[in-house]
Amino acid sequence: MIEPNLDATTGGVVLNADKVDLVRAGRTLLDRVSLTVLTGEHWALLGPNGAGKSTLLSILGAYNHPTRGTAEILGHRLGRVDVHALRRLIGQVNPRHPLExxxxxxxxxxxxxxxxxxxxxxxxxxxxxxxxxxxxxxxxxxxxxxxxxxxxxxxxxxxxxxxxxxxxxxPRLLLLDEPATGLDVAARELLLSALDELRAERPDLTSVLVTHHLEELPTSTTHALLLRDGAVLASGPTDDVLTTELVSACFDHPIAIARHNGRWTATAGG
Known part of the structure; x- marks a missing residue:
């Protein structure tokens, strides 16, 4: 099995996507997307339906290769690594788990x-x-x-x-694709509390969570990336990215963003 080429100390690069494009059937699904995720960071990928969130996650999970640009996962560049071995180093959560x-x-x-x-x-x-x-x-x-x-x-x-x-x-990397899909409020809160506890107990764990609802973000979320039409609108620490102005631009609708007790809310009329 391959071993992750990752610094043991906080600050090691876990994910690095550089000007990634993904084109399918002549359609550009991702357009020059760049992202660097460090050890211990917890990222949220946000954007409207069809923005490219799950598509980007599929590249970060080694299930898709970029058409152009480069993607490195745990120190291994896609196209130069056995993806089957690489996937075993990544924890991936899909609510549509095909168990029969x-x-x-x-x-x-x-x-x-x-x-x-x-x-x-x-x-x-x-x-x-x-x-x-x-x-x-x-x-x-x-x-x-x-x-x-x-x-x-x-x-x-x-x-x-x-x-x-x-x-x-x-795993050193955990990828979650809309884990709160279909949950009622109580179940969602149990899930988010469990994620916060997990992140507190595993300071070396790095995670990326896809959602289009800010209410589904755990308090331990450190960074966010806003995608619109396959392109990065904003990326960085949550306080810089999850703002009324940027989220409104991302969803093309006035949305007021507030944060209380570490959790985000979004209401119409920003």
């Missing part, structure tokens, strides 16, 4: 050790893996339902299960 069998929470979390959707036939988890799975299940507040099966779980419980699964291989 009725596995328990614990079994699903354990699939993170093998990097598979289903349990691998004849594979047996070791004591360390079982202990780590139980620790992550506890961190996500899922211990009381560790034996519950996937079809029985709420959308919020599924989301927290998938985060625990993504953390099994102890």
């Amino acid at each position: 069998s009725a596995r328990t929470v614990r079994e699903i979390v354990l699939t993170g050790a093998t990097g598979t959707i289903e349990l691998v036939p004849r594979w047996t988890a070791g004591e360390d893996e079982l202990r780590r799975a139980d620790e992550l299940i506890a961190l996500m507040g899922l211990t009381p339902i560790a034996g519950s099966r996937w079809p029985e779980l709420s959308q919020g419980e599924r989301g927290r299960t998938l985060i625990a699964r993504a953390l099994m291989p102890e």
Whole structure:
């Protein structure tokens, strides 16, 4: 397996995209996007539907290659690395997880050790893996339902299960694609609290979260990138980027941005 070429100290470059374009069927989905993410930073990718957020995340997760420009992930440049090995170094959370069998929470979390959707036939988890799975299940507040099966779980419980699964291989990078999709308010708050706790316990963890709702950002979010029509409108620390002026320009609508107790709100009429 390849090893991440990453500084052990805070400040190491985890992600670096330089003037990335992505063109499909003659359509430009990303237009000269540049982004540098350092160890311990927690980025939000924001923008309207179709802005290119999930497309950019697919490049950062080594599932797409840029048409032009360069993308380096954990010190490895796309196009010069085995992407299958690279993906095993990245924790990826997709709320549309294609699990088809009725596995328990614990079994699903354990699939993170093998990097598979289903349990691998004849594979047996070791004591360390079982202990780590139980620790992550506890961190996500899922211990009381560790034996519950996937079809029985709420959308919020599924989301927290998938985060625990993504953390099994102890990744340095966690990518979350709209993890609060379909959650009610209570489930959303449980999810965001779990993310804040995770980030506090793992100061070396770096994350990128895609959303188009500012209310879905954890308080621990440090940086933001605004995408509009596949291009970067603004990028940097949250206080500089998540402003009424810039968010209104990004969504092409007057939106008033406020922050209370570390959380953001957006209302019409900026």
